[in-house]
Amino acid sequence: MNSTTIKYIGHSAFYFETGSHGILVDPFISNNPVAKFNYKEEIITDIFLTHAHADHMGDAIPISRATKAPITAIFELANYCMAKGALVEGVNFGGKLSYPWGFARFLPAFHSSSTPDGQYAGMPASIMFEINGTKIYHAGDTCLNSEMKTAGEVYKPDIAFLPVGSFYTMDKNEAALAAKWLGVKKVIPMHYNTFDAIKTDIQEFKNMIEKEGIECIILKPGESLEL
DSSP, X not given: OOOOEEEEEETTEEEEEETTEEEEESOOOTTOTTOOOOGGGSOOOEEEOXXXXXXXXXXXXXXXXXXXXXXXXXXXXXHHHHHTTXXXXXXXXXXXXXXXXXXXXXEEOSSOOBOXXXXXXXXXXXXXXEEXXXXXXXXXXXOOOTHXXXXXXXXXXXXXXXXXXXXXXXXXXHHHHHHHHHTOSEEEEESOSSSGGGOOOHHHHHHHHHTTTOEEOOOOTTOEEEO
8 A cells, every 4th residue: 555645735735645646635835925835846636625715726727727637626616617727526515536546525614615706616615535544634614513523423534634723714722622523633733824814822732632632743834744
């Protein structure tokens, strides 16, 4: 079985590399003040979007056009990307999507979703990945919600990427509870300290969840974790 590398690009953007596959999630790069990533130096085979806001859709469309990697997103957002020249796979909640590296499944998130030019882009999502047998939950932008309990009970993720910056999403305390509901062993915090509105003390969050026996892995933009 191939190993998996998780690279934190910054904000809520991640890159998974496994074998000959490279998976981008919410690739907010060129306008991201903290991003550390050059897609031209990486393998890009798949792109996933949780929702359409500019700090998540980011560079997905030009990267898809350049690399021919399809954008997988909720149906309405996928149609928007297709109209802009991207390759797409339009999906909806609950379906199990199969890939050479594993599986993905779109699940609910509680937020909003519209494109930078104001078009309706369907519902926001979280995404449950299974890559080489490891289940990784990317929460997207969301408040704390009971769907996380369901995700924990049904899908049993190993790792969660959780927003902690408050203002637009849940805060540290709520994210700590989300981690417990999900039943994960490890958390990688995201969506914090990119802008003033989402500044937070990330060490405080780490201390909070590690008291509960959950490992908090703080990655700086550009840093990686090997699974």
